[in-house]
Amino acid sequence: MDIKLRVWRQAGPADKGRMVTYEVKDISPDASFLEMLDVLNERLILAGDEPIAFDHDCREGICGMCGMMINGVAHGPLKATTTCQLHMRHFSDGDTIDVEPWRAAAFPVVRDLVVDRSAFDSIIQAGGYITAPTGAAPDAHATPVPKVDADAAFEAATCIGCGACVAACPNGSAMLFTAAKVGHLGLLPQGQPERDSRVLGMVAAQDEAGFGGCTNAGECTTVCPKGIPLTLIGRLNSDYRRASTGRRR
Ligand code: SF4
Numbered sequence: 001m002d003i004k005l006r007v008w009r010q011a012g013p014a015d016k017g018r019m020v021t022y023e024v025k026d027i028s029p030d031a032s033f034l035e036m037l038d039v040l041n042e043r044l045i046l047a048g049d050e051p052i053a054f055d056h057d058c059r060e061g062i063c064g065m066c067g068m069m070i071n072g073v074a075h076g077p078l079k080a081t082t083t084c085q086l087h088m089r090h091f092s093d094g095d096t097i098d099v100e101p102w103r104a105a106a107f108p109v110v111r112d113l114v115v116d117r118s119a120f121d122s123i124i125q126a127g128g129y130i131t132a133p134t135g136a137a138p139d140a141h142a143t144p145v146p147k148v149d150a151d152a153a154f155e156a157a158t159c160i161g162c163g164a165c166v167a168a169c170p171n172g173s174a175m176l177f178t179a180a181k182v183g184h185l186g187l188l189p190q191g192q193p194e195r196d197s198r199v200l201g202m203v204a205a206q207d208e209a210g211f212g213g214c215t216n217a218g219e220c221t222t223v224c225p226k227g228i229p230l231t232l233i234g235r236l237n238s239d240y241r242r243a244s245t246g247r248r249r
């Protein structure tokens with residue numbers, strides 16, 4: 001395949017940045033989007049140019065490191081798919097493809113397609129954990145969990161923290177991410193003792209980090225590679241109301 005790539009190049013946080021066009025020839029349709037960028041980078045390095053910086057790690061859709069806007073869509077055109085799992089066969093020979101970093105106030109650009117997502121860490125630090133005595137692992141059946149709760153908690157726990165939901169949201173809101181983390185722990189018995197402080201702390205942390213508010217646009221769940229549902233935001237709102245009014249469950 002021969003494609004034309006228009007890529008956001010930005011030398012650093014203070015640089016204005018600009019789109020740069022590259023003709024990328026002879027790419028296998030079976031290459032992943034990141035492998036296509038690897039090939040381009042090798043060619044850039046051989047030509048003495050700066051390679052394009054982008055985040056990646058597992059390349060298996062599980063670590064949450066990769067992510068970029070591809071033709072204006074977070075993670076590209078394929079539903080429920082991370083950038084690393086997207087393959088060039090989903091594009092056509094001769095296509096022009098625009099590639100940009102996540103655009104959100106809370107995710108400043110570090111370089112090219114790399115953004116600083118440490119704002120997510122501050123949300124996790126504010127409550128994305130349980131406090132439990134350490135020691136030997138308890139027996140698996142020591143704390144019974146209804147199957148329906150276990151399944152719902154597992155679904156919430158599949159959030160990989162990629163940030164696509166924030167990038168797609170017109171408000172730059174982190175609500176889907178926070179709702180996944182609050183929901184994951186709040187659905188399990190082990191998460192109950194800190195359920196109220198967790199939701200209050202994590203919502204305050206996302207506001208402090210500069211994420212926008214949720215107005216139910218629903219763009220987040222559309223691009224989420226793990227299909228985290230909007231119902232978890234409803235659950236977060238319910239938990240938040242209870243916690244902030246001090247009502248008992
Ligand atoms: S909710 Fe989905 S889009 Fe948002 S960080 Fe988690 S996996 Fe990524």
Ligand code: FES
Nearest residue numbers: 057059064066084
């Ligand atoms: S590189 Fe790990 S999810 Fe894409």
